[in-house]
Amino acid sequence: MLARQRQELILDAVRTTGGARVSELVDTLGVSDMTVRRDIEVLARRGLVTRVHGGATAAGSSVEEPGFAAKSGRNPAAKQSIATAAAALIEPGASVALSAGTTTHAVATALLGVPGLTVVTNSLRVAEVLWAGDATVVLTGGERTPSDALVGPVAVAALRGLHVDWLLMGVHGMDVEAGFTTPNLAEAETNRALVATARRVAVVADNSKWGVVGLSTIAALDEVDVLVSDDGLEPDARRTLDECCGRLVLA
Known part of the structure; x- marks a missing residue:
């Protein structure tokens, strides 16, 4: 060829x-x-x-946001492994916030096996999964993005004053300088509001997100307690994330 x-x-x-x-x-x-x-x-x-x-x-992908369907087909096996590992962090009866995204959608399915949860989310798709179980679901409302996140002033206002045990958050990219990022400015603001609700923050992101930089930073690498990724993460990325994040979990 x-x-x-x-x-x-x-x-x-x-x-x-x-x-x-x-x-x-x-x-x-x-x-x-x-x-x-x-x-x-x-x-x-x-x-x-x-x-x-x-x-x-x-x-130009750092400012372009693929839709939910387009992202669903990327690295499905890694996302399932990450979801299982992330769900293992959550104890029965906990309060949990879940951001929008295909990885957190997989996490929501894995959480169906954890009883007595109260879940706050800005994702209709995540809420639909959890309504099938026994979780109490709080949906923020807001304006819908291409990735099916609910964002903007309504979503941010709904999150003010809430306090949860864990935030499980998906991201568009992760980089040593830029931190955890998204291509959508409104989603970045809403995700920062989600971070503010949580006692502990876990980012769920497969290995393809390393080195990708979106338009807006949500949090620095050292601002999260746990990063759950997969064993496809390359050695140099593992070292950097292990040093910067509170704890690195490889599914």
Whole structure:
């Protein structure tokens, strides 16, 4: 296969799903890791993709927000493992806040096995999952984003004065300098309000989020008590997160 043909296939993969990992492209294209990285570099120089740690995203993706359906198909096995590990942090009868997102949606399903919970969420999808169990669900209200988060002044006002044992929060990206980020300014404000409600904060994010920087910072790495990720996280990322976060859990 010619280099241009490979690069077109990489570009198609990035445009279809919003991003592609080097390891996945190696398997798909049947070439070496180094070849894929060179092809990504060529596409990045042409302004067609953005290089991120371990792969590539669509150009300008730091300010573009994929919809819930588009994100649901990314790393489903890792999200399920993360959800199981995150649910294990929560004791029966606890009060828990859950942000919007596909990983927290998986966490909500895992929490169905924990009795007596009170759950605060700004996600209709998370609320729908939990209404099927015996949890008491408090939905914030607010304006809906492409990722199905409820955000804005109504959501922030609903969170004022609330106090929960845990916040389980999904993020768009995590970076040593930028911290935990999202591409949506209103969602960042609402997530910061969620952080303020919680005695302990756990971020749930798969390995593809490392090195991705969204438009707005929610929290610094050292402001969270636990980061739950997966064993696909690369060694340098593990070291950094282990040093900066309160505790690193790899599912």
